[in-house]
Amino acid sequence: MEKTCYKQNRRIYLDYAATTPCDLQVVEAMQPYFSKIFGNPSTLYSFGQEARRAMREARGKIAEFLGASPEEIIFTSGGTESNNTALKGVAYAGRNKGNHIITSSIEHHSVSESCKFLEKEGFKVTYLTVDEYGLVNPQDVKEAITDKTILISIMHANNEIGAIQPIKDIASIAREKEIYFHTDSVQTFAHIPVNVNDLGVDLLSMSAHKLYGPKGIGALYIKKGVKITPFMQGGDQEKRKRASTENIAGIAGFAKAVELAKEKMGNEEKKLTFLRDKLIKGILEKVEHSRLNGHPAQRLPGNVNVSIEYIEGESMVLNLDMKGIACSTGSACTSSSLEPSHVLLAIGLPHELAHSSLRFTIGRFTKEEDIDYVLEVLPEVVKKLRSMSPLYGEKEK
Amino acid sequence: MEKTCYKQNRRIYLDYAATTPCDLQVVEAMQPYFSKIFGNPSTLYSFGQEARRAMREARGKIAEFLGASPEEIIFTSGGTESNNTALKGVAYAGRNKGNHIITSSIEHHSVSESCKFLEKEGFKVTYLTVDEYGLVNPQDVKEAITDKTILISIMHANNEIGAIQPIKDIASIAREKEIYFHTDSVQTFAHIPVNVNDLGVDLLSMSAHKLYGPKGIGALYIKKGVKITPFMQGGDQEKRKRASTENIAGIAGFAKAVELAKEKMGNEEKKLTFLRDKLIKGILEKVEHSRLNGHPAQRLPGNVNVSIEYIEGESMVLNLDMKGIACSTGSACTSSSLEPSHVLLAIGLPHELAHSSLRFTIGRFTKEEDIDYVLEVLPEVVKKLRSMSPLYGEKEK
Amino acid sequence: MEGYSTKVMEHFRNPRNVGKIENPDGVGHVGNPVCGDIMELYIKVKDDIITDAKFKTFGCGAAIATSSMVTELVKGKSINEALTISNKAVTEALGGLPSIKMHCSVLAEEALKSAIDDYFKNHRSRE
Amino acid sequence: MEGYSTKVMEHFRNPRNVGKIENPDGVGHVGNPVCGDIMELYIKVKDDIITDAKFKTFGCGAAIATSSMVTELVKGKSINEALTISNKAVTEALGGLPSIKMHCSVLAEEALKSAIDDYFKNHRSRE
Ligand SMILES: Cc1ncc(COP(=O)(O)O)c(C=O)c1O
């Protein structure tokens, strides 16, 4: 895309679920660890021990926020690695006990692709369906369990439609049957309360760049006693659970982001919920033939996902971008397949509605006037695209 | 360790092989990508496309420096991930062709642990021995090849003793037999000339924090046509070869580090070689019963590895740290096993000499006076520790 | 995804020839909602020359841009010339497409062929 | 590795009782070069009281610190008291040790036991 299309003054970012900008305090917190406290934390001398101390502090902060102990947290390169580590790690370590895994049909690809890989390696995977709101039924989990089940992995909240799963109920079923339970908390950690004890989970994935921290750093909570085969293999870092020289700057930034979340989360949740509901209501009112995807209430504070009939997602995204609004779609446009979002299909949307989806995700730096602006611009964009659409035309006939 | 032990004025870092401080220009180059150009490069809108453009530029720079084309470079979280990806990726993808891998006994743990994992998965691995200098004999590689061999992985230079392997010769053997050849170039890339065409390799691992770039970012060169099963599985990033939201700040920093290396490498190589040889000569002259480990000439410019008889490595490292000098040892002190460095044992050192090793690695910010200072301080430290050593006492008797 | 070229974005922003032609001489319908792209291409033919072309498209940026471009390319061409317009020609005229969007140019070619087929069916038998 | 405690570093920096005792009443030799730690512990005993203790150690920071600490702990103690000094006592006196270094405190305990054994062998038979 050439320059001219950004000539508008406004630039409104409404794709916080894809990634967030670093909070400026996070950027600041990272600075000492690039060139000053740069030592390899595994080393004995002062340069290394200083880095190690910073790492210990960061780990402590994150653990505390989760209700975990520091030894239960390992740092990874992001949510994808945390999920790969949890899934493959538990599967390989538990192979002598069984080969069955239960997950849902709306997981992030880092979970579902790991499952597909494991299927090739001889594991059996049950992909649970969800209801029209995108919710997993705990009863289905119970019924899927066999005496070979070694792991259940259900995401805390879905990244596309924001549906928050009944994790506590599922975790307690898993616990009863002594099966490890993992949840992908990438979209919830530091956004809504996440406490590993309350939730009752054994493993939990996090990613810093979804919470105003840097990209390329994440963490995995592994409850004491849970056995995993390391995924990233090599040196003795992270108590031999995750090799590679530790990304201290990233870790320090992550910890700062968590510290900020701790401070801001309550208010932010309220603000985002308000803006979210305003945007949903506004779209449904102002745009004919639009519908909300996901659950109206059991939903991430910042998530708005709608389908706008007769027009396609990518062309909406591009038109909105021309007006300075950044959002995303579950249409197939950005992926190498032609299939639209597996999540939207899983909640029962027909293909055309899945291709017509638009996701706005609201975050820390969103203002109410941004929402107003979207509500002003979106109907025009819809009108323009519908005027081009053969489907809309047909309908009118 | 408490504060007081760093009260000396001098702080001399001589562990550049463990990690390097970021060059200040690298830190600067990263800044725009935290909060300004922070978009997810997979997205369509301007925030994302700007990030994508930065990534494309970075990839181009690194590819060019390697003699590769941009599509042949994927970004990873570091050397460990690059090695895991290369080893496991080729193994899984090539399983229908064969199950035999050839490597050396002095590889970094991220290669050797990946091999051990693969052995459990049904692969056969040949670990070639090395000579007293730590060099692999290409003839041995040739002889180890079977009709089941699908991968040969030999590191370009060893991180502990700095021995530079005859990669070209080994690669040409591999090519002749149409077997994929991978080299771990973490210690050589941007330090000595590394060109994938000259070397004739199919896969090559890099890590930014060894070349004044940030920690937590690395890359893997995968020659066009080489098939790998993705290691980090999930989304469609990196042409589906490596999932996870791209660490753009890290990538930009990595590219800047490479740009600087391109500019400085020739002179730096000369400077480091000079300082290295001065330090080696000085130690061998000033410290009785010391010996050089590794090859005297076929050696990384910045690498000095010596064994100092009758005293143990960690206690030397700690004493040197008390004098402000940061270096490392191949003694077992920092690892969870009691075995000293597998590399030092592989070159035939008896255990006591392996435990007595000291590694100084020299880098961009090392000054000649730093070397002089080490040569002044080390003999005192050795004397102090020998006076405590039951082995040294015995010898005098 | 790779970004779109300037030309693609230009056609996407200001698509040419949007709409229907009343009493067209040929109409092509291609694509389906499953794959996410539907194109309708209308042509008006006089003396073997395509005098007008319009489209309606449900689809991504590339689908709209290729629709726009193919209508532009075809106008003023004879039927036989129009039949030689390949997806490659459309792509090239747009300054290239991201590889995962190549199917849109194929769709545009098919829409054109389908409209011409329809014209043949309505107006004369193909030799 | 986890860092060492202040106390460990203090003993490492200024180890107490380094050296040999000429004509010792007991000597303990433990460890071997393979595992990277060798301790030699010398004691002087008078009227069942350990009046002096010295050590020589080849080993890591923890090995030196635990050697130093055990010689300190043992001086002035009766043989029977000395026999009750466990690796845990040494570790605690040092304010803890990184988990991968616990074996050093075990070695220190063993060195002491071995020196006392040697003393028994030389001077009296154990009852
Ligand atoms: C639910 C969920 N899980 C996992 C991930 C992967 O995280 P990352 O991009 O940090 O690898 C994401 C976001 O991309 C996500 O939304």
Ligand SMILES: Cc1ncc(COP(=O)(O)O)c(C=O)c1O
């Ligand atoms: C030769 C070699 N390979 C791989 C690695 C691993 O790199 P990273 O720490 O970036 O994972 C290192 C350094 O730690 C190394 O020296």
